[in-house]
Amino acid sequence: MRNSNWREFILTWGTFFAFCLLFLVFSLGIPAFASWSNAENIFKQTAVLLLMSFGLLLPMIAGEIDISFGGSIGMAGALFASLAINGQPLWGAVVAILVCIIFGIVNGVFIAVLRMHSFLVTLATMFIGMGAERVYTHGFNVWVKDLKLLAIFNGHIIGLPNSVVFILASFTLLWLWVTQTRSGIYMRAVGENIEASRETGINVVAIKILSFTLAGLFYGLGSILNVLRVSGSLAYSGQNLLLPTMAVCFIGATMFLAPKKNVPGNLVGAFFLTLITNGLTIFGAEYYFIPISHGLLLLTAVVVANLGKF
Amino acid sequence: MKDIIIKTVAVHKNFSGVTALDDVNFEMKEGEVHALLGENGAGKTTFVKILTRDLREDAGEIYLRDDNIRGLSVRQVQDLGLAMVPQAINLVEMFSVGMNIMLGIEPVRQSLLNWKHLNDEASTHLSKITDRFDVRRKVSELSVAEKQLVSVARALARNPKVLILDEPTASLGDQETREFFSVLRQLKEERISILYISHRLQEIFDLAEKVTVLRDGKKVGTYSVSETNEEELIRLMIGQSLKAMIPKKQVPIRQERLRVSGLHIRNRNVRDVSFAARYGEILGIVGTMGAGKSEILHSIFGLEPSLAGEVFVDGKRVDSTEPQEAIKNGLALVPEDRRDALVMDTSVARNITLANLSSVCSFGGWISRPMEERTAIQYKNRLSIATPSVKQQVGFLSGGNQQKTVISRWLNTGAKIYLFDEPTKGIDVGAKSEIYELIGELVKDGAAVIYATNEIDEALELCDNLIVLHRGQVAAELKCSETNREELLLYMLGGKRDAK
Numbered sequence: 168m169r170n171s172n173w174r175e176f177i178l179t180w181g182t183f184f185a186f187c188l189l190f191l192v193f194s195l196g197i198p199a200f201a202s203w204s205n206a207e208n209i210f211k212q213t214a215v216l217l218l219m220s221f222g223l224l225l226p227m228i229a230g231e232i233d234i235s236f237g238g239s240i241g242m243a244g245a246l247f248a249s250l251a252i253n254g255q256p257l258w259g260a261v262v263a264i265l266v267c268i269i270f271g272i273v274n275g276v277f278i279a280v281l282r283m284h285s286f287l288v289t290l291a292t293m294f295i296g297m298g299a300e301r302v303y304t305h306g307f308n309v310w311v312k313d314l315k316l317l318a319i320f321n322g323h324i325i326g327l328p329n330s331v332v333f334i335l336a337s338f339t340l341l342w343l344w345v346t347q348t349r350s351g352i353y354m355r356a357v358g359e360n361i362e363a364s365r366e367t368g369i370n371v372v373a374i375k376i377l378s379f380t381l382a383g384l385f386y387g388l389g390s391i392l393n394v395l396r397v398s399g400s401l402a403y404s405g406q407n408l409l410l411p412t413m414a415v416c417f418i419g420a421t422m423f424l425a426p427k428k429n430v431p432g433n434l435v436g437a438f439f440l441t442l443i444t445n446g447l448t449i450f451g452a453e454y455y456f457i458p459i460s461h462g463l464l465l466l467t468a469v470v471v472a473n474l475g476k477f
Numbered sequence: 478m479k480d481i482i483i484k485t486v487a488v489h490k491n492f493s494g495v496t497a498l499d500d501v502n503f504e505m506k507e508g509e510v511h512a513l514l515g516e517n518g519a520g521k522t523t524f525v526k527i528l529t530r531d532l533r534e535d536a537g538e539i540y541l542r543d544d545n546i547r548g549l550s551v552r553q554v555q556d557l558g559l560a561m562v563p564q565a566i567n568l569v570e571m572f573s574v575g576m577n578i579m580l581g582i583e584p585v586r587q588s589l590l591n592w593k594h595l596n597d598e599a600s601t602h603l604s605k606i607t608d609r610f611d612v613r614r615k616v617s618e619l620s621v622a623e624k625q626l627v628s629v630a631r632a633l634a635r636n637p638k639v640l641i642l643d644e645p646t647a648s649l650g651d652q653e654t655r656e657f658f659s660v661l662r663q664l665k666e667e668r669i670s671i672l673y674i675s676h677r678l679q680e681i682f683d684l685a686e687k688v689t690v691l692r693d694g695k696k697v698g699t700y701s702v703s704e705t706n707e708e709e710l711i712r713l714m715i716g717q718s719l720k721a722m723i724p725k726k727q728v729p730i731r732q733e734r735l736r737v738s739g740l741h742i743r744n745r746n747v748r749d750v751s752f753a754a755r756y757g758e759i760l761g762i763v764g765t766m767g768a769g770k771s772e773i774l775h776s777i778f779g780l781e782p783s784l785a786g787e788v789f790v791d792g793k794r795v796d797s798t799e800p801q802e803a804i805k806n807g808l809a810l811v812p813e814d815r816r817d818a819l820v821m822d823t824s825v826a827r828n829i830t831l832a833n834l835s836s837v838c839s840f841g842g843w844i845s846r847p848m849e850e851r852t853a854i855q856y857k858n859r860l861s862i863a864t865p866s867v868k869q870q871v872g873f874l875s876g877g878n879q880q881k882t883v884i885s886r887w888l889n890t891g892a893k894i895y896l897f898d899e900p901t902k903g904i905d906v907g908a909k910s911e912i913y914e915l916i917g918e919l920v921k922d923g924a925a926v927i928y929a930t931n932e933i934d935e936a937l938e939l940c941d942n943l944i945v946l947h948r949g950q951v952a953a954e955l956k957c958s959e960t961n962r963e964e965l966l967l968y969m970l971g972g973k974r975d976a977k
Contacts, residue, residue, distance in 0.1 A: 347589045356569045356580060363567035365531065367581035367631070368552030427571060 181471040182421045186439045193446040200449050209438070209445050210330040211320070215393045217334055217437040219408055220415035221341050222385030227416055227428045228345065229378040230358035231278060231285035234409060238296020239270040239383070240390035241405030245300050247391050248309040248400035256316050264387030270296065271383030275376030297405065310399035320395035333392065334434075337385070342430045354378050359427075411440055414465050421472035439464065480542070482507040482639055482670050483528065488537030490523055490694075497523045498534070499694045505687070507638075510661075510671045512681040512702070515691035516714055521674045522564060524691065525641050528672075529561045530554050541639070552581070558638030562631075562645050564674075566624045568616045575599035575612035578631045602634045603627070606660050621767075622649050629660075639670045646680065647766060651970070658683060678707050692716050715934075722910040723938045724917050730941060731756040733792065734925040735777075735808075735894050740786030742772050746949035750786075754894070754925040759916065761936040761957075762929040764946030765969055770929035771813055773946075774896045778810040779803045790894065804832060806894075809887030811880070813898040813929075818883045821872035825864055826853035828871045828882050833890045856885035860915060877908020884915060895919055897928045901935065913939060933965050947971045 194201045219236060226233040243263035250259030270292055277288040311317065322329050345351040353374045356364045364371050393408070394400050418439060419432030443460050452460075483505040490498040498520045505511045515521050526532040528539065530551045539546050541557050549557075568577045576583070578599040584591045599612040607626050616624060625645065632640060642661075646654045661684060664671065673685060681688055682702060690697040690713045697713050733755050740750040747769040754760040762770050775781040777788055779800045788797040796802040803810075812818050819828050830837050830849050837849040853867035860881045864874055871882055880900055887895065897916070901909045916939070920926055930936050936943055937957050945953040945968040953968040 343589070349583060349585060349588075349590065352572075352576070352580075352583070352590065356572070359569045359571055360567055362565070363569050363577075363580070365551060366561070366563060366567055368550070368555045369581050370550075370552070424571075 178421075178426075178472055179423060182418060182439075182468045183423075183435055185467070185471075186435055186442070189439070189442060189446070193442065197446060197450050200446055205445065205449070207328050207330070209441050210328050210334065211396050212445070213437050213441045214320075214330040214333045215389055215396055216408070216411060216415060216441060217434065218337055218385050218389030218392060219412040220419070220433045220437055221337060221430070222382040222389065223412055223416050224341075224419070224428055224430065224433055225354065225378040225382045225385075226274075226285065226375075228358050229354045229375050230361065231375065231378070233274060233285065233289045233379060233382055234413070235270050235274055235289040235292040235296060236267070236382070236386040236412070237405045237409035238293040238298075238300070239267050239405070240296075240386050240393070240408065241300040241400070241403070242296045242303065243267050243387055243390040244394045244400040244404055245304045245309055248311050248394050249303075251311050251313060251316055251394075252309065256313070260391055263391055264384060267387035267390065268380055268383035271379040271381070271386075272376065275379035278379070279372040279375035293405075293409075300405070301402075304400070304402065306402050308399055308401050311394060312398070317395055317398060320392050330392075337388075338430065338434055345430055350374065350377060411461065414461055415440055417465060418468045421468040426472055480507045481505070481540075482509075482542060483672070484540040485528075486538040486540075488524070488527060488534045488539065490520075490527065490532070490534050492523075496694050498527070501537070501691070501694075501696050503689060503696065504699070505639075505670065505672060507670055508665075508668045509687060510665055510673060510685045512685035512688040513672060513674045513691065514678075514681065514688055514710060514714060519691040519714070520694040521691055522643060523694075525561065525643060525672065525674065528554075528641065529559060555581075555635055558636070559641070560632035560635040560637035560639070561641040562629050562643060564643040564647070566621070566628050568624055568627060568631075570615075570617040572616060573612065574603065574610065574614050574616055574619070574627050577616055577627055578602055578612065578634050580631070582635065599630070599634065603630045605633060605663070606630055607656070622653050625649060626653075626657075629657075633664075637669060639672065640664065641672045641674075643674045645673075646675070646677065678710060681710075682707070690714055723913045723935075728757040728920050730758045734758075734790065735927070736789040736792075737773075737777060738787050738789070740773060740776060741784040742769070742776055742781060742949075743784045747772050747776075748950050750944075750946075750949075750951055752944045752951070752954070754927055756923050756925060757920050758942065759920055759926045759928055759940045761940030761943040762927060762946060763931065763933070763936045763943055763965065763969060765931055768931075768946040768969070769949040770931075770946060771898050772949075774810060774812075774898050774927070774929055777803070778808055778896060780810075804890055804892070807890075807892050808894045808896065809890065809892035810896045811883050811887070811898060811900050813902065815876065815879045815883065818886075819871050819879060822870055824868050825857070825862065825871050825874070825882055826850050826867040829853045829856055829867075829885045829889055832886050836889065852889065853885075856888060859888075860885055861911070875908065876904035877911060880904060880908070880912060881915070893924050895924055895926045897926065899930055900928075901930075901932075931969075933962050933969075937962065937965065945969055 199205060222236060223233055243266045246266060247259040247263040250256065250262060274289055274292055277283050278285045320329055324332060353364065353369050356369060357371050357374050361371060393404060415433055415436040416428055419436035420426055420428045422432040422435055423429050424432065440461060443464060444457050447456060447460055481504055485501055485503045488498055488501045501524060513521050523532065527534050530546065530549055541554065541559060544557060546554055569580065575596045579595050584594040584598065596612050603612055606629055610619065610623060616627065619627065629645065646657060649657060661671065675681060685702050687699055688702055688710065689699045690710065692714060733753050736753040738751045741748055750773055752760065762773065764770050772781055776783045777797060779797050779802060782798065788795055790806045795806045826849050830852055834844060837845055837852055839845040839848065850867055857864065857867055862878050862881045864878060871879060874882065901912055916926055928940055940957050943955045943957060944951055945955060945965065947969060948971065955965065
């Protein structure tokens with residue numbers, strides 16, 4: 168009995184404590200790490216990664232996978248950046264979000280109505296998104312120089328960095344939605360036991376389409392923040408965010424509600440990944456060590472979370 | 478004069494070429510408890526799934542009161558007052574009991590869930606059935622019997638006019654079953670119509686007014702319970718008697734072939750199971766669902782790790798941790814679900830040679846197609862597998878012919894000890910008798926057969942000796958010639974000889 172409690176504890180809190188430990192080590196060991204300007208940097212990177220991972224979380228909760236954002240967010244970012252340059256940032260934002268939502272609806276229809284495998288469908292739409300971005304930008308970066316626009320993400324409000332506001336707002340809204348609303352509960356029910364969902368009269372097809380559509384909303388917002396963070400739409404930004412985002416969801420699933428995907432888990436997961444990248448970079452590690460560190464983190468988290476099985 | 482609440486006209490349903498329901502005309506009156514009776518595979522579950530719109534019929538009309546419900550969804554039929562407790566318990570394990578009961582009909586306030594209201598309402602429905610656990614408990618912490626009760630509460634929460642129960646007592650113990658029946662009687666008083674599926678005859682005489690018997694997808698008839706008896710119902714269910722289908726075997730039983738001693742399986746509740754099977758013997762392993770039959774066969778074959786226990790073949794101890802070893806030692810497993818044995822989108826021929834591909838390899842390890850087909854045709858003829866060609870995908874064959882394909886595979890490995898796990902489940906009567914004949918031939922050739930089943934009559938007619946399991950332990954060892962249905966059932970349900 169005692170043994171199983173201990174296992175339960177590791178399963179639920181192991182990754183979280185590892186995160187806290189790493190934070191302490193970096194704070195004490197690397198002087199440049201524990202500065203306010205670096206903290207703001209971490210918040211900004213985390214905000215982008217978090218919005219992307221919140222998007223991916225929804226289809227995952229509904230029992231599917233979505234990699235289409237590796238293509239769609241690049242396309243959305245490029246459209247937003249170029250419309251912003253032409254003095255239409257608001258339209259740019261609307262178009263960027265719409266593009267991602269349309270990708271989501273298309274994915275959802277193929278997967279839920281035509282019952283095709285989510286990995287295959289979203290792999291295909293990812294390629295289409297990547298290609299469309301290149302057709303549009305010819306592979307060039309699109310720089311945004313409007314300081315007022317950039318301040319939306321990089322500025323402050325009542326002393327708080329705006330990135331923190333984005334993190335808190337998106338976290339609160341999504342958490343409330345997933346745990347306290349009908350459609351949020353249905354999404355979990357569909358992902359956990361699709362038969363039980365059908366028996367209780369839940370419209371499984373509609374819920375799956377909804378999960379991909381809402382995912383699109385988060386990807387769209389994330390792509391806008393990403394453009395504002397780096398002052399432009401960089402070629403291949405989608406591909407570069409794809410794998411870290413997936414890692415965040417899987418690391419998130421080793422915490423709190425483990426082994427289920429969950430919203431607070433994603434929050435810590437996004438900070439965890441950003442923290443490692445940031446700490447190692449400041450410490451002077453070459454950039455090619457970063458993916459290795461992500462891989463080791465993911466592997467460790469998964470091993471720890473699976474200790475409960477033995 | 479009672480009104481008709483459910484009526485079906487000529488409902489027909491095929492599953493990939495196999496007829497599951499054949500022109501079923503059914504009527505049920507309001508406020509009635511109506512039992513639906515039939516063997517495994519008779520079409521009971523298919524029929525009620527069509528009523529709840531979980532499945533769509535190929536042809537026919539279905540009425541709930543005066544509404545034709547053909548075009549409606551599961552949800553719409555529920556709203557009309559039809560609720561079902563399915564055979565398989567489907568609950569969302571990570572949710573609370575209350576959330577599961579109210580799933581799909583949860584109360585909301587300003588689009589957020591109203592937890593207090595939700596738990597109160599769930600409590601009201603659950604308390605009608607049991608007061609042993611709270612609605613705030615997580616479902617994953619409950620026992621199977623408790624989950625069954627949650628599943629019933631979930632149906633009641635929909636305030637049904639008609640309640641369909643598909644073998645609701647399958648996972649309940651005696652005491653729980655009694656409690657459950659008093660709940661049903663109370664519902665009957667409240668004028669809720671109940672359609673009750675079971676193959677426990679006693680339950681029907683306790684509760685129902687009418688009984689409809691299905692056999693091989695056809696309706697045999699509807700009878701008043703007061704005007705029929707148990708014997709007649711069994712005859713109507715089975716049709717042709719099993720006795721006539723199972724050939725009397727005349728094979729002498731010789732020395733010991735397989736011995737299992739002190740088998741323990743972790744997490745499966747199988748404890749200290751020992752038995753032996755001899756040349757020429759059909760040894761039955763009988764027990765209710767979940768008694769541990771499949772687990773024991775899997776463990777002997779090396780599919781499920783055992784905590785303790787030894788397996789001997791011809792007196793020599795053998796490694797029972799890997800299926801490859803088991804096959805080398807002459808063992809063969811015909812699993813409960815044919816999908817676990819066959820590669821459905823591959824040819825009959827390849828499925829037959831799969832466990833012994835080296836037998837059809839030419840020099841250098843290349844598979845020789847002609848040799849493979851010759852081998853397969855040999856078995857096709859010997860077992861009369863009904864297929865246009867051995868190149869046909871095995872998924873297109875009927876259940877009985879798929880089963881013969883599995884048996885052919887093991888004949889091709891030269892197996893001498895056959896482990897059958899409910900091999901006649903879900904196949905039609907004709908194929909059944911062919912399987913019985915095949916098993917008869919296997920023992921004639923000197924094989925030892927271990928036959929796991931939960932059908933009492935089948936076990937008594939087919940086997941020489943029986944091992945009766947109850948909750949993972951051997952409750953009795955019986956000789957078929959010296960026992961009867963009542964004694965067997967008693968041991969299967971955990972009773973003791975003295976208590977009788």
